[in-house]
Amino acid sequence: MDEQKKLLNKIKKYDFSLKELNLYLDTHPNCRRALAMFNNYNTLRQNCIDEYNRKFGPLTPEQSSGKEHWSWIDDPWPWERR
Numbered sequence: 074m075d076e077q078k079k080l081l082n083k084i085k086k087y088d089f090s091l092k093e094l095n096l097y098l099d100t101h102p103n104c105r106r107a108l109a110m111f112n113n114y115n116t117l118r119q120n121c122i123d124e125y126n127r128k129f130g131p132l133t134p135e136q137s138s139g140k141e142h143w144s145w146i147d148d149p150w151p152w153e154r155r
Contacts, residue, residue, distance in 0.1 A: 080125045084132075087118035 094111040101107060122132065131137045 077125075077129050080121055080128075083121045084118060084125065087114050087121065090114045091118065 091111060091114050094107055094114065097107050098104065098111060122136070125132060126136055
């Protein structure tokens, strides 16, 4: 598996874990262990997104860093980049 796909898979796994922890914390708001896990996975996810953006471009429009040019529309689209 190439690096781009590995990063996307890691981001997806963190997204899933964060959603599950979010649901758990909705019913167990005082669980320090779950909150620590949530914060840790959130940091790891953001690090993966930052790395993906540096290497392959933005995944979402709000991650586009162009100040002079709206780079989100530049070809290829994020899912087409290799």
